[in-house]
Amino acid sequence: NAGVTQTPKFQVLKTGQSMTLQCAQDMNHNSMYWYRQDPGMGLRLIYYSASEGTTDKGEVPNGYNVSRLNKREFSLRLESAAPSQTSVYFCASVYREGEQFFGPGTRLTVL
Amino acid sequence: AQSVTQLGSHVSVSEGALVLLRCNYSSSVPPYLFWYVQYPNQGLQLLLKYTTGATLVKGINGFEAEFKKSETSFHLTKPSAHMSDAAEYFCAVSDLGGADGLTFGKGTHLIIQP
Numbered sequence: 001n002a003g004v005t006q007t008p009k010f011q012v013l014k015t016g017q018s019m020t021l022q023c024a025q026d027m028n029h030n031s032m033y034w035y036r037q038d039p040g041m042g043l044r045l046i047y048y049s050a051s052e053g054t055t056d057k058g059e060v061p062n063g064y065n066v067s068r069l070n071k072r073e074f075s076l077r078l079e080s081a082a083p084s085q086t087s088v089y090f091c092a093s094v095y096r097e098g099e100q101f102f103g104p105g106t107r108l109t110v111l
Numbered sequence: 112a113q114s115v116t117q118l119g120s121h122v123s124v125s126e127g128a129l130v131l132l133r134c135n136y137s138s139s140v141p142p143y144l145f146w147y148v149q150y151p152n153q154g155l156q157l158l159l160k161y162t163t164g165a166t167l168v169k170g171i172n173g174f175e176a177e178f179k180k181s182e183t184s185f186h187l188t189k190p191s192a193h194m195s196d197a198a199e200y201f202c203a204v205s206d207l208g209g210a211d212g213l214t215f216g217k218g219t220h221l222i223i224q225p
Contacts (some may be wrong), residue, residue, distance in 0.1 A: 004154075031210060033212050033213075035212075035215075040120065040217055040218075041217060042115075042201060042215035042216055042217040042218050043155075043201065043203075043213075043215040044215070045212040045213070045214075048211065048212050050210055050211075056211070058212055090154060090155070092155075094210075097143060097160070097162045098143040098145070098160075098162070098205040098210075098213065099145070099157060099160055100155075100157075100213060101157075102147075102154040102155040102156075103154055104153065104154045105153075105154055
């Protein structure tokens with residue numbers, strides 16, 4: 001039982017490049033989330049998926065797209081990376097009563 | 112819209128002293144409230160949560176928090192700080208049963224002085 005896994009752990013991109021961050025959970029949770037963490041800003045919700053086949057925007061969705069591939073997997077895509085997207089990205093899934101399990105994070109740098 | 116305010120981006124206490132991390136929230140409906148801890152270069156780990164029932168909740172590592180509706184607060188305490196408590200602490204709120212994600216405070220970095 002690995003919980004929530006994220007790949008890659010680290011990534012460096014040049015401005016304009018694209019990439020997909022992968023997230024998977026093995027806890028059979030319905031809802032999954034993507035957050036970004038920036039110094040002094042806490043975590044901010046990018047997108048979430050309340051159930052397989054549905055996705056919704058969070059607080060900071062611009063520049064991102066998501067895909068809920070199946071119940072286990074929820075990916076985040078940057079189509080044209082910008083330096084403002086340099087951040088640490090966390091994926092999470094909900095256990096019950098809003099309690100979220102977080103992955104270890106992906107540290108992304110956009111040059 | 113809900114929001115969370117954590118007073119103090121950095122809090123420093125001596126080992127063995129009381130830890131008090133403050134959190135105030137706003138929410139239009141009865142909230143679910145959480146405290147998470149983040150150690151360097153790691154993900155977030157749940158310390159404790161309040162959903163319904165008893166307003167004083169106990170969590171892991173000796174931490175506890177009290178939900179005070181009249182003060183819209185959910186402060187985190189620990190009677191005696193340990194060096195291993197040094198970390199970043201986040202307060203978070205959710206309504207609608209948590210379905211639409213958590214709103215986080217900006218975090219408080221807890222420093223433990225030997």
